[in-house]
Amino acid sequence: MSIKQKLMMIMSVFVLGILLLNLILNYYTVGNSLQRDSQSKMLLAARQIEGSVERNRSISEKIRRQADYNLLMAARMAALQLNKDYRTITREDLEQASRMTDIVHISIIVREEGGFRIVESSDPRQKAEAELLTDTVARAAEDLLSGSQAHASGQSEAGADTFWSSPTTDSAKHYAYFEKWGMYSDHQRNYIIKVSFRDSAAQQLEAGPSLEDTLQQILKTDPRYLEITGIAPAAFSSSAQVDAAVRKAGSPGSSDTILFGTYTLNQWNEDSAAVEKAIRTGDSVMLDSRVQEKRVLKSFMPFYPEGRDPYVIRIVLDYQNISSLIQELLFSSIIISVVLLAVVICGIYVLAGYFTRPIQSILEKVNEMASGELDTRLDVKGKDELAQLGSRINVMANNLSLYTRWLKQMYEENRAVKDHLESVINQTADAICVTDTEDVVVRVNKAFEDLYGWDKQSVIGKRLNVIPEELKGEYEEQRQRLLEGESISSTESIHLRRDGSRVEVSISISPIYDEEDGINGFISVIRDMTGRNRMEELLRRSEKLTTVGQLAAGVAHEIRNPLTTLRGFLQLQQQTGLLNPKHIELMLSELNRINLIVGEFLILAKPQAVQFQKTDIRFILRDVISLLDSQAHLYGVEFETQITDQPVPVFCEENQLKQVFINLLKNAIEAMPGGGHIFIELCLSGENVKIVIKDEGTGMSPDVLAKLGEPFFTKKASGTGLGLMVSQRIIQSHNGLLDIESKEGEGTTVTILLPWAAHAENPGTAGAPEGELQSGV
Incomplete structure (x- = not known):
């Protein structure tokens, strides 16, 4: 692909990106603007609904008071017409009293054992009931006769303690729920008078436009509104209450959850969270959602009427109109963008041809230089960037000519040095082997061939197996140290020749670094140690x-x-x-x-060969302390121990270490004939396990301390002097260290250091016969 094509592609992609970004920004900007406009209109509609709600509540309160007063007056007039004994009252008496009031039906309720029962009524649809009342009527009758305030919310203000009226529930279609009734008792008769509105009388109380009319008018004015709902937040928090309210939709005053409107577009989980947020923050909440496969905008606006519980007005708006406007705008923007892109591409094509012609000329000359014609020069004109580039290419051509001649000279010199070094390497008596980081042989000298029995052609490019099986673990540890940049010098080990025989060698290995200080191989210098070892x-x-x-x-x-x-x-x-x-x-x-x-x-x-095992030295020391505890008490000596709680494994022969601890503790006990304390400490010290045994005995002078460990030198009358020598040999066979410090009159301190098994290698078999080769470096 030419520079001109690349330039056109880059510029076209850049312009296309700008146009796409512009389309995206326009899409979201217009969408947000339309959403904000819709939200403002929904808020305005909610304010209108709030005004209608408050107006209807005011009218409803006025009607409720008027209804309570009419029921009380009707009850008192009926009481004047009826006998005080219910057994003398007939249906005809009740019908006559009802006609006198002209607005109510009258029923007689009497108390019986266990409750209340209706014995007679002027309503032809209601007959005397044999069963006791168990609903609100029975509870109201009990409160009225007992003077209780349990149902004070339903008590009429006009009737004091002789009259009780049922509560009134607001409705979207009606101002009051006019299956309204009241009960009257002057406490001088053996029954209660229950009065309730006739249907025709209830209709006389209604007047003016209802909230339902306002909702319908708003829905008709803007067809985008799909649903308007008045929500009581406290009751809306329960899914069961919402479902019950939806089933009762259309029944005036039947729900304390859906205060007005409908809730057919039911999304309770999402809506309940929005209602709770709106009430908590006091701000309207807007949701972009999908209901019944239709995208909608839902607005939840909280209202806080004085003296009453807050409520939320939910308005659901169809998003289809907004989507249509956005799509029209997007289509227009796309057409404009396509036209602009076509114009820009044409302009880019013309400009790219103008700018790339000098570059093509430079490219032709550079190709000639790349083919080896370093005497080629560019004809430079002007002072722009391309002219400067041509000038620098001419300078580069001059420098390349000089460097090429210099490199040829250096090549000849390097080849002479290489021949000299190869001669030195091949004539040296030590075997030399160069490998990469994967142990693949890169180079060997003549001494290597003589020592191992391989010729150069058969080993280069291969991995040699010169390490015995028992030493491979040690070799892997050395290799890891080499990869970390550490050098290994004069390490003795055993290697395998080509025929499988073993040879004792001293080997020094160093990493080889590249220009970036990275390790790309190793060089090993190997010396045959067989003669020297003998x-x-x-x-x-x-x-x-x-x-x-x-x-x-x-x-x-x-x-x-x-x-x-x-x-x-x-x-x-x-x-x-x-x-x-x-x-x-x-x-x-x-x-x-x-x-x-x-x-x-x-x-x-000549110690016998024993097998080393990984053992927690805490248990060995505690066994010895338990063994010598009785003997210590006979001397008046007490052991004071400070032993770490952490496991302390070491590679050891358990019986030999017990022999060492017994010798040292017996020496400490016998050094304190008058009694005292022996302090024993076991802890970790770096990569070693540290055991300290300190007594409070007579101690030793520097002259005596210098002779400790010599055969048959002892301060004890019955001693042989060999115990401490044997102990030192055992500690040495465990790759450890035994140190003794003492001052006359202050006591003696013995310190033992043994390799911790977490860092140490198994010493193998202790006490191998003299002359037998031990594997290792």
Whole structure:
């Protein structure tokens, strides 16, 4: 694709984006304006409905008072005409009294055991009932006779405590619910007079236009209004009450939930939340919703009449008209945008041709330079950006000519240096191997071929398996350290040759970095250590023989004393011919001493191979403390421990560590003949487990402290001096450290450091025979 085409495409896309953005902004701006206009009209309609509601409430209150007064007067006139005993009253008496009032029906209610019952009525549709009354009439009769105020909301103001009238409910179609009735009792007769309006009398109380007429007029004036509803917020919060109100729609005054209008477009979940928000905030709430597959706008406007509960007027507006206006505007905008886009594309095509002609000329010359014709130069005219670009291309061509000649010279020099380095690498006695980060061999020298038995062609590009199986875990750890940028120097290990034989090597590995300081490989320098290790082994054996000779001399000296004692007792028994039990006990004691010396000497000279296991050292230490606790009490010594709650696993041989702890704690106990405390602490210290044993004994002088660990050196009368040496050897076999600090008169502190199993490697088998190679680096 040419620059001209790209330029046209970019400009066209840019113009198209602007036009689309303009269409979107117009769409939302017009939509919002039409919604605000519709909301204003719905608010105006709601204000009109509010005025009608308040006017109807005023008329309704006036009619209610007039009705209460008419019912009271009718009841009093009937009382004057009727006997005080209900048993003497007939239907004809009630009809005559009813005709005198000309507006009411009259019924006689008497109290019986358990309730009230109608015994006679002037209404031909109502007959005497055998069953007791259980509805509002019965409760009202009870309140009237007892003087209770339980139904005070229905009590007439004109009748004081002798008259009770039913409550009045407002309606959208009527001013009052005129199945209205009242009850009268002067407390001098044995019955209650109930009076209720006749149908014709009730119609005489109605006058003027109703709220329903106002609602119908608004719906007819603007056909976009689909539904108007008056909502009582408290009752509207219950779905069951709303459903009941919808079922009673059209019955005057039958619902305390839907105050007026209809609620056929029922969306209670959404509407109840909007009603609650409108009442809480005091502002109208607008919802854009869908009802019965039709998009509508719903407005909820709260009103707070003085002295009465607030209510909400819900107006549902059909969105179809708004959508039609928006679509017409959008269609017109699209047509205009298409025309503008076509004009802009034509203009862009003309301008793109004008600007790209110099660029095409520059491109032709650059292609010639790319093909190797660096002597090509551009004919630069003018001072604009394209002319400056041409000038810089000419400068670049000059520099490329210079750099090309310089690179050829450097190439020849680098090739000479490379040949020299290859000669040095191939002639060195150490094996050299270069690998990438995936251990794939990149390069080896002649010494590598001689050491491992592979030739260069068979190893380059492959991964060599020179690590024994038991050392692969250690190698992976080293490799991870190398990837982190660490170098490994002079590490001894065992590698495998091509034929499977093992060779002892010393290896140094360093990472190779690229220009961005990233690791892209490793170089290994490997030296055959077989000859040197054999010489070192001979030296170790010579040194060992010297040490064993010294130990043997010490053992002979230590054993000679008990042997002299045994010889003396045996000669005495030979001369006397008698066996003395005390002599036998002393001889056995001397034999045990000889056995102890020989046993500790054997442990020191050649410890048996044991298997290390991962064990929580807390349990080992606690077992030893429990074992020596009784002996400590005999000396008046108490153990004070401070052992961590965290698991402390170490790789160890449990019995050997127990032997160390027993030796150290017994030494601490015997160092305090007068009693005292031994402080024992077990905690983590970095990557090590730290055990501290501190006594309050007599301590040791620096001269004595310097000789500790030497064979047969001891301060105890019955000691051999080998216990501490054996303990030190056991700790060393666990890759640990044993340190002793002491001051005369202040006590002795022994500190043991052992590798924590979370960071340490299993030492393997302790006490391997001398001369056997140990795997590892």
